[in-house]
Amino acid sequence: MQVSPVTGIDRCVETRIDEGRVESVAASLVSLDEAVDLAEMFRLLGDPTRVRILYALLEAGELCVCDIAAVVDTNETKVSQAMRLLRSAGAVRNRRDGRNVFYRLDDAHVRMLLDLSREHLAHTVGDD
Amino acid sequence: MQVSPVTGIDRCVETRIDEGRVESVAASLVSLDEAVDLAEMFRLLGDPTRVRILYALLEAGELCVCDIAAVVDTNETKVSQAMRLLRSAGAVRNRRDGRNVFYRLDDAHVRMLLDLSREHLAHTVGDD
DNA sequence: AGTATATCTTCACGTCTGTGCAGGTTTCTC
DNA sequence: GAGAAACCTGCACAGACGTGAAGATATACT
Numbered sequence: 001m002q003v004s005p006v007t008g009i010d011r012c013v014e015t016r017i018d019e020g021r022v023e024s025v026a027a028s029l030v031s032l033d034e035a036v037d038l039a040e041m042f043r044l045l046g047d048p049t050r051v052r053i054l055y056a057l058l059e060a061g062e063l064c065v066c067d068i069a070a071v072v073d074t075n076e077t078k079v080s081q082a083m084r085l086l087r088s089a090g091a092v093r094n095r096r097d098g099r100n101v102f103y104r105l106d107d108a109h110v111r112m113l114l115d116l117s118r119e120h121l122a123h124t125v126g127d128d
Numbered sequence: 129m130q131v132s133p134v135t136g137i138d139r140c141v142e143t144r145i146d147e148g149r150v151e152s153v154a155a156s157l158v159s160l161d162e163a164v165d166l167a168e169m170f171r172l173l174g175d176p177t178r179v180r181i182l183y184a185l186l187e188a189g190e191l192c193v194c195d196i197a198a199v200v201d202t203n204e205t206k207v208s209q210a211m212r213l214l215r216s217a218g219a220v221r222n223r224r225d226g227r228n229v230f231y232r233l234d235d236a237h238v239r240m241l242l243d244l245s246r247e248h249l250a251h252t253v254g255d256d
Numbered sequence: 257a258g259t260a261t262a263t264c265t266t267c268a269c270g271t272c273t274g275t276g277c278a279g280g281t282t283t284c285t286c
Numbered sequence: 287g288a289g290a291a292a293c294c295t296g297c298a299c300a301g302a303c304g305t306g307a308a309g310a311t312a313t314a315c316t
Contacts, residue, residue: 042174048160052157
């Protein structure tokens with residue numbers, strides 16, 4: 001990599017393919033803060049267990065930890081830890097009823113992403 | 129956590145809140161393989177730098193590494209590594225033109241997720 | 257009060273990930 | 287061919303992450 005003698009950082013020296021377009025795109029680009037928030041949300045969905053849990057909730061509406069573990073075919077510890085993450089991120093909401101704690105989706109954006117991605121799965125033949 | 133004396137695994141012993149619904153939801157749940165694929169895709173978007181890069185490409189259509197680094201305000205190494213990940217995952221496609229390598233989005237699903245998420249950003253006032 | 261069930265938390269461990277640095281490759285220009 | 291520019295790769299390392307074990311808490315039932 002080449003370090004610019006001008007700026008001192010490893011970036012193309014000063015030639016831009018299209019300086020105007022670079023500025024234009026940079027101006028309309030999502031801010032770093034927005035990107036961090038978005039990435040955080042996508043990261044929630046970046047784990048198979050969490051994805052399945054969320055799809056189970058999308059389908060069932062509301063499920064207790066016990067049943068989530070059964071549906072997703074995993075243990076309660078995994079579910080509990082996943083729920084803590086999802087809860088603190090605002091993706092799900094919980095409600096206690098006796099010994100059971102019921103979870104449900106609580107984020108329209110997450111719900112939308114799941115919904116559309118499931119459709120995408122259905123339309124995908126087998127190419128990946 | 130309580131280990132079931134029957135099954136030996138740490139799961140609610142045998143009482144289900146609703147056995148029928150559990151089976152029903154489990155039957156229509158995305159498979160583990162599908163969940164792994166989906167999670168892998170979401171994981172691509174689970175990093176602020178990659179998110180911004182992808183949005184830059186969504187906006188610009190095509191950009192060289194040099195300009196991507198300028199737009200996203202980062203160094204070429206980061207961009208290169210990010211592009212390798214995105215490329216091997218099939219999210220972007222590259223084209224060489226002289227000294228420059230141009231990248232563009234190459235995945236309809238990713239494009240859709242980005243598009244809808246940007247709309248979501250626009251509609252979000254400030255609550256997160 | 258005592259026990260069992262459901263859920264949560266803490267801790268520790270192995271692995272994955274993002275990052276910077278240094279060097280390598282390809283292409284263009286002189 | 288020499289040098290510069292754009293891009294890529296390998297390495298090392300700190301930090302984050304997913305996981306399981308063990309114990310704690312909360313609620314129900316007798």
